[in-house]
Structures are given as C-alpha cells and as structure tokens.
Amino acid sequence: MEEKVLFPAALRANNGEPLPLAAKLRLDHGAITSLMVVPPTDDVIKVLRTVLDQHDELEEAPGGMYDVCEQLTSGETQELLEVLKSTGEVPVHHFNTADYAIAAAKRALARAGFDFDSIISEDSENS
Template sequence: MNGPLYDFFEKDHRRIEELLKKATADRHHIDEQGYHAFRTGLLRHIKMEEKILFPAAQKANGNVPLPLQAKLRLDHGALTALMVVPPSPDIITVLWHVLEKHDELEEQPGGMYDVCENLTRNETARLLDQLRRTPEVPVQPYNPAAYALDSARRALQRAGFDFETILHGKTENG
C-alpha cells in the first residue's frame, strides 16, 4: 500500500512528465519556458531524492545503502547530464526512455519508494516538510559543445543505457 512519501514522489513524477510533454509537444520547436520548468523540476526532484529521501532511508537501514540506490544514482547522473545539452528530438526521445525506466524502479511494488516509505515511517511528517521546502536547483545555459553530449552519452552508458540503441527502438538494455 502506498503511503504519503510514495504519493508525494509519484505525483511529482507525473507533474514533471506533464511539463516535458507540454514543452516538447512539437519536438522540432521546443517551448523554452516550459522546458526550463521541466529542467528545474527534474533537478529539484533528483535533489529531494539524493539529499533527503535516500539518506534518511539509508540511515534507517543501519547506514547500509539500499539495493537500488547505486542504480538510481547512476540514472540521476545520466538525467542531470542530459539537462546540460540543448534539447533536440534525439535528446527528448532518450529522456522519455530513461525517465520511464527510472520511474518504474522507484514506483513498482517493492521498489525504491516502498522501501524508503517502510524504513522511514516514523519520520514521514518531518521528511515531507523538508521535501516541500526544497528549493529549486539553479540551471546554467545549455552547453552545445560536442563534449557535453559525449559526457551525457557516457553517463547514460554507466547507467546501463545506450543512446543509439534507444534512438533506434531497441530498448532491451534499458
């Protein structure tokens, strides 16, 4: 059964997805204002997980990292790297794929949110308060340099995703 923390993060996933959907309705003409809201929303969401939720759950777990924590951290690195480069149809395709796979690991029964919810059940009110007060992450202008995209591709690879494979519809590794 989903609890308050699960609900908080699941609703934020849907909010972020809606921002991306609206900003990229025409993938060849990105709504820059909408995409900015998506970027800051996604980065804030990652910050809430990495700085508040995961550490609280790890602490409640005897300071032992949770089984999915390393994979989700790699995903967060890949998503963050994708926020550096200008949006393009290819970037948007890869973003949607990674978000779908990542969110599934967090939201599925027995996934990261269920585990965190169970471990931190005595801290729910404090954590929700902290999460709601998390400020946005400032973003820099896009970096259109080839090395920025190369860096994003390497971050994706470390997280188990292949940029070209995702683009060509072969998603068995994601």
C-alpha cells in the same frame, strides 16, 4: 530531493546498510541530469523518455524504491516533508551546445546501462 533527502533518510533508517536499488538509481540520476544540460533535441527527448520509463518503474512499482523508503522512514514522514518543502530551487543554466556536453551525457548514460545511439536508432513503435 531523492538523492539529498529521501534516500539518505532511508539509508540512515536502514542502519547505513545500502539499499539494493540506490546505486542504480544514482547512476540513472546522473544520466538524467546530463540530459538536462544539452539542448532538448528529438533524440535527447527520446533517450530521456526511455531512461525515465525504466527509472520510474524501479522507483514507483510495488516493492520499488519508494515503497522501501516509505517503510523505512514511516516514523519521520512529517519531518521529511518539512525538509523537502524547505529545499531551495535548483539553479538553472542555459543548455550547453558543446560537443563535450553530449559526449559526457553519453558516458553518464553508459554508466547507467543505457546506450544513447542504440536508443535513438530503435524503432519508435517498439519503444
């Protein structure tokens, strides 16, 4: 919904000028999506939590992406809500247990600036 509705609306309202956080958030979304493909092991969940903690901060903190989007699209809130409500369910598939799936997730994480193996080897008390 962010990538399909909210961010494009904000981009249009910004006269096509890319929003500073959009590229990083898109890479995060790719990484998060890739982690939905593989079975949710403890390691995968730990990495997902790490990514989401940072991702949510970029979106939700004061001055973050949601604030920027809200300011840019303030004149079309109701219209955007209607579009969001009419968005269909995302199709769900079984987890992919193949080695290439976790390898692809690690590459998507790397593109977003995260290292799967480093995150899982971090002491949980410090994360």
